[in-house]
Every structure is written in structure tokens, then in C-alpha cells.
Amino acid sequence: MSAGFDVIVVGAGAAGLVAAWHARQRGASVLVVNKGLVGRSGATITSGGGVSAAGSTLLALGLPGDAADTEEVFLRDTLQAGSWLNDQQLAAAMVSGVGPELKRLIASGVKYHVTKKAPGHSSGRGIHIKGPEMQKAVTNQAVAAGAQFREDFQSTELLRDADGVVVGIAGLDKRSGEADAMFGRAVVLATGGTTSNWHLRTAPEELSGEGHAMALAAGAELIEMEMLQFLPCCLAAPALWRGLQFPWTLGPQGGLRAWLLNRYGERFMARWDPERMELATRDVVSAACAAEVVEGRGSPNGAVYLSWAHLPKNIIDDYVTWSRSVTADWRWQGFDMSPLIERIREGYAVEVMPAAHFSLGGIRVDAQGATRVPGLYACGEATGAVHGANRLSGNAGAQMLAQGRAAGLAAARHAGRGRATARAVNKDDALAAIAAPLAAHGRDQALVPFELKDSLTQLAESALGAARSGPVLQQALETLRALRRDALPRLAPRNRERIWNRDWSDALECRAAIPVLEAALLGALGRTASIGAHQRHDMRGHHAAGPLQHSLVAQDGDALVLRHAAVAHTLMRAPC
Numbered sequence: 001m002s003a004g005f006d007v008i009v010v011g012a013g014a015a016g017l018v019a020a021w022h023a024r025q026r027g028a029s030v031l032v033v034n035k036g037l038v039g040r041s042g043a044t045i046t047s048g049g050g051v052s053a054a055g056s057t058l059l060a061l062g063l064p065g066d067a068a069d070t071e072e073v074f075l076r077d078t079l080q081a082g083s084w085l086n087d088q089q090l091a092a093a094m095v096s097g098v099g100p101e102l103k104r105l106i107a108s109g110v111k112y113h114v115t116k117k118a119p120g121h122s123s124g125r126g127i128h129i130k131g132p133e134m135q136k137a138v139t140n141q142a143v144a145a146g147a148q149f150r151e152d153f154q155s156t157e158l159l160r161d162a163d164g165v166v167v168g169i170a171g172l173d174k175r176s177g178e179a180d181a182m183f184g185r186a187v188v189l190a191t192g193g194t195t196s197n198w199h200l201r202t203a204p205e206e207l208s209g210e211g212h213a214m215a216l217a218a219g220a221e222l223i224e225m226e227m228l229q230f231l232p233c234c235l236a237a238p239a240l241w242r243g244l245q246f247p248w249t250l251g252p253q254g255g256l257r258a259w260l261l262n263r264y265g266e267r268f269m270a271r272w273d274p275e276r277m278e279l280a281t282r283d284v285v286s287a288a289c290a291a292e293v294v295e296g297r298g299s300p301n302g303a304v305y306l307s308w309a310h311l312p313k314n315i316i317d318d319y320v321t322w323s324r325s326v327t328a329d330w331r332w333q334g335f336d337m338s339p340l341i342e343r344i345r346e347g348y349a350v351e352v353m354p355a356a357h358f359s360l361g362g363i364r365v366d367a368q369g370a371t372r373v374p375g376l377y378a379c380g381e382a383t384g385a386v387h388g389a390n391r392l393s394g395n396a397g398a399q400m401l402a403q404g405r406a407a408g409l410a411a412a413r414h415a416g417r418g419r420a421t422a423r424a425v426n427k428d429d430a431l432a433a434i435a436a437p438l439a440a441h442g443r444d445q446a447l448v449p450f451e452l453k454d455s456l457t458q459l460a461e462s463a464l465g466a467a468r469s470g471p472v473l474q475q476a477l478e479t480l481r482a483l484r485r486d487a488l489p490r491l492a493p494r495n496r497e498r499i500w501n502r503d504w505s506d507a508l509e510c511r512a513a514i515p516v517l518e519a520a521l522l523g524a525l526g527r528t529a530s531i532g533a534h535q536r537h538d539m540r541g542h543h544a545a546g547p548l549q550h551s552l553v554a555q556d557g558d559a560l561v562l563r564h565a566a567v568a569h570t571l572m573r574a575p576c
Contacts, residue, residue, distance in 0.1 A: 004168075004182075004183035004184060004185070005028075005029045005030060005031040005148075005182070005183070005184045005185075006023070006028035006029045006030065006184065006185050006186065006412065006415035006416070007019075007020075007023045007028045007029070007030045007031075007184060007185070007186050007187075007188060007408070007411045007412055007415055008030075008031050008033060008168065008169055008182060008184035008186070008187045008188070009023070009030060009031070009032045009033070009147075009187075009188045009190055009408075009411075010033050010034075010155045010169060010187065010188065010189050010190060010191055010211060011032075011033075011034065011035075011042065011189065011190035011191045011192060011211070011380070011382070012032050012033075012034035012038040012039070012041075012042060012139070012149070012190075013042035013043055013044035013045075013135070013190060013192060013380065013400065014044040014134055014135065014138045014380070014397075014400045014401065014404065015044075015190040015379045015380025015381070015382075015399075015400035015401075015403060015404040015407075016032060016034075016188065016190030016379070016380070016404065017032065017138040017139060017141070017142040017147075017404070018101065018138055018379075018400070018401055018404030018405055018408065019188045019190060019369075019377075019379055019404040019405070019407045019408030019411065020032050020142045020145070020147040020408060021138070021141050021142050021145050021147070021408065022404070022405050022408030022409050022412070023147075023188075023408040023409070023411055023412040023415075024142075024145035024146055024147055025145065026409060026412035026413070026416065027412070027416070028411070028412040028415050028416065029148075030145075030146075030147040030148065031147070031148050031149070031150060031182065031184065032142065032147050032148070032149045032150070033149075033150045033153050033155055033169065033171075033182070034149065034150070034151050034152075034153065035152070035153065035154050035155070035191075035206050035210075036151065036152060036206060037151050037152065038139060038149055038151055039135055039136065039139045041204065041206055042135075042192060042204065042206070043192050043193070043203050043204060043207060043381060044131055044134055044135045044138075044400070045131045045132055045134075045135040046131055046202075046203065046204055047131040047134070047396065047397070048128070048131065048325075048393075049128055049129040049130045049131045049133065049134050049397065050115060050118075050126060050127075050128050050393055050394030050396070050397050051098065051102060051105075051126050051127055051128075051129065051394055051397030051398055051401065052074070052098070052121070052125050052126035052392065052393070052394030052395050052397065052398045053074070053098050053099060053102055053125065053126045053127070053398065054069050054070055054071045054073065054074040054095065054125065055067060055068065055069030055070075055123050055124075055125060056069060056070050056071065057071065057098070057099040057102070058114070058125075058126070058127075060099065061099065061102060061103055061106065063114060063127065064114050065114075065125075066123045066124065066125075068123075069122070069123035069125060071095050071096055073122060073123070074095050074125065075088075075091060075092055075095045075571070075572065076572060077120065077121055077122050077392065078091050078094075078095065078387070078388075078392060078395060079091060079388065079572055079574075080120075081120045081281060081387075081388070081390050081391070081392045082387050082388020082389050082390055082391075082532065083388055083389040083390065083531045083532045083548075084388065084548060084567065084569065084574040085224070085227075085385075085388035085389045085531060085532065085548055085550070085567060086385060086386065086387060086388035086567075087223075087385035087386065087550075087567075087568075088568065088569065088570055088571045088572065089366070089367050089570065089571075090365070090366075090367055090383075090385055090386045091386055091387075091388075092367075092571055093367040093402060093403075093406065094386055094395070094398050094399050094402045094403065095398070096402075097401070097402030097403075097405060097406065098397075098398040098401050098402045100405070101401035101402060101404075101405055102127065102401070104141075105129070105134075105137055105138075105401075108137050108140070108141065110129055110133055110134070110136075110137045111129065111130070111133055112127045112128060112129045112133075113127065113128050113324060114126075114127055114128075115127060115128045115394065116255070118253075118392070118393040118394065119252070119276070119279050119280065119281050119282070119392075119393065120281045120390075120392045120393070121392060121393070121394075125394065126394045126397070126398070128324070128394075129397075134397075150173075150182075151175075152173070152174045152175050153171055153172070153173050153174070153180075154171050154172040154174060154210070154505055154508060155169045155170070155171035155191075155210060155211075155214065156170065156171045156172065156210060156213075156214065156430075156433075156434055156508050156511070156512070157169065157170040157171065157214060157217070157426070157430035157433065157434070158170075158187060158214045158215070158217065158218040158376065159181060159183070159424035159426060159427055159430065160218060160424060160425065160426055161423060161424060161425060162423075162425050163374075164218075164219060164373065164374065165373075165374040165375045166186070166187050166218060166373055166374065166375035166376040167183055167184065167185070167375065167423075167424050168181060168182050168183040168184050168187070168424055168427075169181070169182055169184070169187060169214075170182075170427065170430040170431055170434060171434065172434050172504065172505065172508060174499070174500055174501075174505060175499065175500070176498075176499065177497070177498025177499040177500075177501065178498070179430075179431040179434035179435050180431075181424065181427050181430065181431060183424070184415075185375065185414065185415035186375050186376075186377060186411035186412070186414045186415045187375060187376055187377065187411075188369070188377045188378065188379060188407050188408065188411050189211040189214065189215060189363060189376070189377070189378040189379075189382050190211075190378070190379050190380050190382060190404065190407075191207075191209075191210055191211030191212075191382045192206075192207045192211070192359075192380065192381045192382060193207050193209075193358060193359030193362065193381040193382070194207060194208065194209035194212060194228075194359050194362075194513075194516050194520075195207050195228070195356040195357065195358070195359060196208045196509075197209065197356075197456060197457055197460045197513050197516065197517060198228075198355075198356035198457060198460050198461055198464075199457045199458065199460075199461045200234065200242065200243050200353065200354075200355040200356065200461065201243060201355055201356040201357070202231050202234065202243060202245050202355050202356070202357045203356070203357065203358075207359075207381075208509040208512055208513050208516075209512050209513055209516035210508075210509070210512040211363065211378065211382045212225075212362060212363060212382065212512070212515075212516050212519070213511070213512035213513075213515050213516055214512075215363045215371060215373070215376065215378065216515055216519070216553075216554070216555045216560070217515075217555060218373050218376060219372065219373045219554070219555070220363055220364065220371040220372060220373050220376060220378075220554075221363075221364040221371075221372060221552050221553065221554045222361065222362065222363060222364065222384065222519050222552070222553045222554075223361055223362070223363075223364040223384040223385045223550055223551065223552055223553075224360060224361035224362075224384045224385055224388075224389075224523065224550060224551050225361040225362070225384070225516070225519040225520040225522075225523045225551065225553060226361065226464070226520050226521075226523030226524035226526075226527055226534050226551060227359075227360035227361040227384070227388075227389055227523075227532065227533050227534055228356055228357075228358070228359060228360060228361070228464065228520070228533060229282060229283065229286075229357050229358040229359075229360050229387075229390060229391050229533050230282070230283075230286040230290075230354035230355060230356060230357055230465075230466045230533065231245055231248060231282060231286070231354065231355050231357035231358075232248060232252075232282055232285040232286045232289055232352070232353075232354045233245070233247045233248035233251055233252065233253075233260075233285070233289075233306055233352040233354075234247070234248060234352060234353060234354065234355040235247060235350065235351070235352060236299070236301045236302065236303035236351040236352055236353045237301045237303070237351050241335070241340070243355050244335065245355070246332050246333075246335070246337055246340070247306050247350055247352050248352075249325055249326070249332065250308075250319065250326075250344075251278065251306055251308070252278045252279050252285070253393075254319070254323060254325070256308065256311070256315070256316075256319065257278070257279075257311070258278060258306050258307060258308050258311075259278065259306070259307050259308075259310060260278050260285070260288070260289065260304055260305070260306055260307075260352075261304065261305040261306075261307055261349060262292045262297040262298065262304055262305070263297050263298060263299060263305075264297065266297075268288060268292050268297070268304075269285070269288055271288070272284055272285075272287070272288040273288075281390060281392075282357075282390065282391075282393075283389065283390040283532045283533045283535075285354075286354035286466040286533070287466055287467065287530075287533075287535040289303075289304045289352070289353060289354055289466065290353075290354055290465060290466035290467035290535070290537075291467050291535075291537060292304050293353070293467075294467045294537055299351045300351075301351050301353075302353065303351040303352055303353035304351070304352060304353065305349035305350070305351060305352070306349060306350050306351075306352045307349035307350075308344050309347045309348075309349065313345055316341070316344060316345060317345075354465070354466040356460075358381065358391055358396060359381050359382075359384075360384065360387050360388070360389065360390070360391060360532075360533060361384035361385070361520070361523070361551075362378070362381065362382050362383045362384035362385075363378040363382055363383050363384065364383070364384060364385065364552065365377070365378050365379075365383045365403075365407075367406060368406050368407070368409075368410040369383075369403055369406045369407025369410050369411070370410055374414075375414060377407040377410055377411045377414075378407065379400070379403035379404045379406065379407035379408075380399065380400040380403055380404060381396065381399075381400070383403065385550065386399050386403075387399070388532065389531045389532020389533055389534060390532040390533050434508065437449070437491050437492055437493060437503075437504055437507035437508070438492075438493060438496065438498070438501070438504055440490070440491065440492035441492045441493055441494075441495070441496050442492070443490075443492060445490055446490055446491075446492035447487055447490040447491055447492065448492075448494060448503065449491050449492075449493065449503050449504075449506035449507040449509075449510055450503070450506055452483065452487050452488070452491060452510045453506050453509065453510055453513070455483065455487075456480075456483070456510065456513050456514070456517060459476050459479060459480060459517065460517055460520075462476065463475075463476035463521065463524075464476075464517070464520055464521070464524060466533075466535060467535050467537040468524055468534070468535060468536055468537060468538075469536065469537050469538035470525065470528070470536070470538050470539070471538070473521055473524050473525050474525060476521055477518065477521045477522070477525065480514060480517055480518055480521065481518070483514065484514050484518075488510065488511065488514065491507040491510060491511075492507075493507065515555075515560060518560050519553040519560055522551075522553055522560060522562040523551035523553065523562065524536075526551055526562050526564065527544075527549075527551060528542065528544070529542050529543055529544035530542070531544070531548075547566045547567065548566070548567040548574075549564040549565065549566060549567065550564065550565045550566075550567055551564060552564065552565055
């Protein structure tokens with residue numbers, strides 16, 4: 001058993017490290033636990049690095065900004081993009097809380113540039129910091145503040161005392177091959193989203209949802225788990241580049257007026273957003289692309305086409321002279337895209353499709369990052385309801401900075417109230433559950449964890465994609481429950497090696513993925529009308545009756561239970 005800390009932060013992306021820094025500023029002892037290497041894993045390092053802030057906030061920081069773009073305008077844009085499904089208190093806390101954190105980042109010397117107006121924003125808003133630069137800055141700050149670190153530790157269980165208060169974590173130390181537990185007076189979950197449960201995704205592979213599963217088991221609620229943002233115009237072929245978002249960067253996101261076409265050469269966005277067309281928000285473009293495929297107008301690889309053929313060739317050539325994301329020799333995020341550019345120059349369209357990009361739903365928290373479980377906090381993409389039914393570009397950066405600060409401060413306050421660390425009543429059970437897959441090695445009818453993992457990602461891809469239907473969702477729910485009953489107990493690594501046993505880690509990820517996907521399926525089945533990123537293709541044209549409702553999932557015994565609660569429009573009312 002490791003020594004106790006005031007605050008344990010699970011996850012070393014920007015949200016977690018900002019939380020760690022602020023907790024240290026209040027004098028708390030802090031341990032940051034990370035599934036991989038700090039600075040070389042997680043979503044922050046792979047992100048585009050946008051951070052949205054109101055123009056008035058930028059001006060106060062000495063940056064170019066539009067004085068008419070107030071925090072109120074920024075908040076309204078965020079709520080409008082989220083189809084007014086947002087938790088308005090969380091959205092407002094993000095809008096008002098990002099400024100001080102941007103000031104800290106800029107003072108640290110991080111490289112940035114002011115961003116242009118992006119789809120859904122009413123103004124050019126915020127700054128852009130490359131993902132690796134952002135990760136380096138927040139890592140250095142947390143280290144300098146005196147946070148301690150434990151890497152390659154796969155957290156799987158929250159430890160609780162007899163009163164249900166969270167008092168630590170348990171998990172697998174992949175370096176030593178041992179199940180271990182650590183005490184803390186408060187725990188902050190900054191474990192990121194759940195996108196690695198989809199085959200086609202833009203995020204790294206470790207985001208399987210352990211934080212969500214831990215929170216559920218401890219008594220927290222998940223909110224809007226059916227809401228997953230898809231990034232449109234990611235490459236569908238060739239297989240080597242499948243999932244890369246370069247066409248989106250070269251096209252609508254980067255400002256070039258590329259055209260989306262179906263197999264008949266029709267610009268189908270005219271049916272979805274005739275004014276903005278391909279420059280519509282990401283939820284609209286993703287839904288439109290998925291609908292073309294579902295309705296039989298897709299390309300050979302189950303995608304649609306993106307074409308630049310109507311543009312003069314020198315517009316493509318000149319893109320590298322002004323783009324900040326592509327080098328002069330067409331390298332983008334380390335990939336040599338010149339072979340693709342040659343085909344585009346020759347007039348060929350490329351096949352693109354939506355890819356899982358960002359978890360809009362997650363752990364339910366208040367504006368201070370607190371869950372309904374004492375001692376448990378969460379921040380960043382692990383949480384839900386900030387963005388409602390769709391996220392604007394750059395708002396992920398604003399969320400992780402503002403929420404990291406709030407959760408770190410709140411966790412430190414909780415730890416400072418002087419409560420002695422109590423005995424964890426579930427520690428032995430937690431450690432036994434972590435070791436169970438390894439003990440199952442060699443049993444009859446054992447199942448290789450990767451096989452179940454592959455089945456789960458296929459299920460998510462087919463049922464929880466950008467276009468959904470009730471019958472498919474219901475069948476997926478039944479299949480998932482059967483896998484939990486019949487397949488999960490049979491998971492066993494192919495060898496008994498304890499150190500760096502990938503099968504063992506995969507088994508624990510499957511255990512987390514199943515309740516995460518079940519919560520998403522329950523939410524999707526319970527929301528029969530399309531809204532934002534949740535598009536019920538079988539209910540096209542059907543509008544929800546009555547006030548907007550949040551989808552909330554909690555654990556009741558061994559079962560997950562869905563309930564709904566009205567969305568509170570406490571700060572702004574949706575237009576009639």
C-alpha cells in the first residue's frame with residue numbers, strides 16, 4: 001500500500017495537470033497517476049490545440065480580439081451549438097474560467113497564434129497552441145509545482161470507506177505486473193473520453209473509459225453518454241491512412257471550399273444546410289455524410305466523396321504558403337500527404353467519413369468539478385454536459401483549462417478539511433478483481449481479450465455511429481449484455497507474464513468499456529428525437545415533445561438505470 005496523498009489526479013493530460021498545479025498552490029500533496037508515460041500519451045498531445053476565449057477576454061490579455069465579442073456572446077454561441085442541451089452553469093464556468101488559465105500559459109512562453117473564425121463561432125475567437133506544446137507547458141508547470149507522478153499505472157477501481165467516501169484508487173502497475181492501491185483524501189478523474197471504443201477514431205487508443213466506469217461503480221452519474229462528436233471528412237481509404245483528418249483540415253476546417261459529393265456527384269449538403277453547405281458545424285456535416293451512406297448513395301468504401309476539382313490547381317498549391325498546419329512539402333502531423341495531394345491535383349475526389357472524435361457526455365459534475373460522491377471530482381473530456389449536443393472548435397481546450405482549475409481547487413479544499421484517511425472497505429475486492437483475468441489463464445473456453453475488444457468496437461461502430469436507428473440500438477444492447485454475461489468472465493491473457501502483459505490490460509479495458517457502451521446505448525434508445533450529434537435516422541423529422549431532457553445513467557445493484565431530468569435554462573432561454 002502506497003503512502004497517502006491529499007489529492008490523487010488520475011490522468012496526465014492538460015485537464016489533470018492543471019488540476020494538479022492548482023491543488024499544489026493550495027498546499028495539497030498531489031500524486032498524478034497516468035495510464036502511460038506523462039507527456040507521451042493521452043488526448044492533449046494529439047489535439048489541434050485550439051482554446052476558445054471571448055474577444056473581450058483576449059483584449060484583456062493584450063491579444064487581438066473583437067470588443068463586441070463578450071463572454072455573453074461566447075456563451076450564447078456555445079449553447080446554440082449545443083442545441084441548448086448544455087448544463088448552462090458548466091458552460092458559463094468554462095467561458096469565464098478560461099481567461100486566467102490562458103494568461104498563465106502565455107506567461108510560460110508557450111508558442112501560439114490567434115485563430116480565425118471557425119464554424120459556429122460568431123467571431124474569430126481564441127488562440128491555437130499545438131498539442132505537444134500545450135502538453136509540455138502544463139507538464140513542466142506541474143513538475144515545478146512539486147506534484148509527484150506514477151506512470152504506466154492503469155487505474156480501474158475507486159476505493160471507498162464505510163460511508164461511501166472516495167479515499168483512493170486501485171489498479172494495475174504495468175511495469176511491475178502487480179495490482180496496487182493508493183490512498184488519497186480526494187480523487188480527481190481526468191481520464192479523457194471514450195473514443196477508443198470505436199474502430200474509426202481520431203483520438204489515441206487508451207481512451208476506453210476507465211474513469212467513467214470507476215465513477216459509475218462508486219455511485220456517480222453519467223450524463224448524455226449518447227452524445228459523441230464525430231469529425232467529418234476523415235479518410236476512409238487507403239487503409240494506411242484510414243481515420244486521418246487531413247481532408248477536413250485541407251477542406252472545410254482549413255477554409256478551402258471543397259465539395260462533399262455522393263456517388264451521383266450531388267452536393268448533398270444542400271439538403272442539410274443550404275446556406276453554409278460544407279462549412280456547417282461538425283454535427284450537421286457528420287450526420288449528412290452518414291445519411292448518404294445509410295440511404296445507399298455512398299462510395300465503395302462506405303463513405304462519401306470530398307472534391308477540390310472545381311478549384312484552380314494553384315489554390316491547392318498556395319495553401320501551404322498560408323496554412324500553419326501543413327509544411328511546404330505537404331507534411332501534416334508527421335505524415336507525408338504529398339501522394340494524396342498529387343491525386344487531388346489530378347482531379348480525383350477522396351473518400352471520407354465521420355470518425356469518433358470527442359466525448360460530449362461523461363461524468364456528471366457541478367461547476368466545481370464535484371460529483372455526487374464525496375471525495376470524487378472530475379474534469380476535462382471525462383465529464384459531460386458542458387457542450388450539450390455538439391462542441392464548437394476550440395471549446396475542448398477552454399473546457400480542460402477551466403475545469404482543471406476548478407476541480408483541482410475543490411479537491412484541495414476537500415482534502416484540507418482535516419478528515420483522516422479512512423480504511424477502504426473495498427480494497428481487497430478491488431485488488432482481486434484486477435488479478436482475476438490473469439488467474440483465468442489456461443482455463444477451458446478462455447477468450448483472448450483482444451477478440452472481445454474487437455467485438456465491442458464493431459458494436460459501437462455499427463450502432464452508435466453518426467446515423468442511428470432504434471432496432472439496431474436495441475439489438476446492440478442485447479448483444480452487449482450477452483457479452484457481459486458470457487464473454488467477460490472468460491477473458492484470459494494468452495500467457496502468465498505479469499510485466500507489460502497487453503492481454504491483461506486489454507481485459508481490464510473491456511471491463512470498463514462494457515458499462516460505458518451500455519450507458520451510451522441506454523441514452524440513445526431513450527432519446528428518440530434527433531438532436532446535435534445524436535441523429536436517429538429512423539426518426540427523421542420527429543421532434544421531441546416538451547422541454548429538453550438530460551439523459552442520466554446510474555448503477556443500481558448490478559444493473560444500469562436510465563432516468564431523465566429537465567434541462568435548466570437558468571442563464572439564457574433558447575429562441576422560440
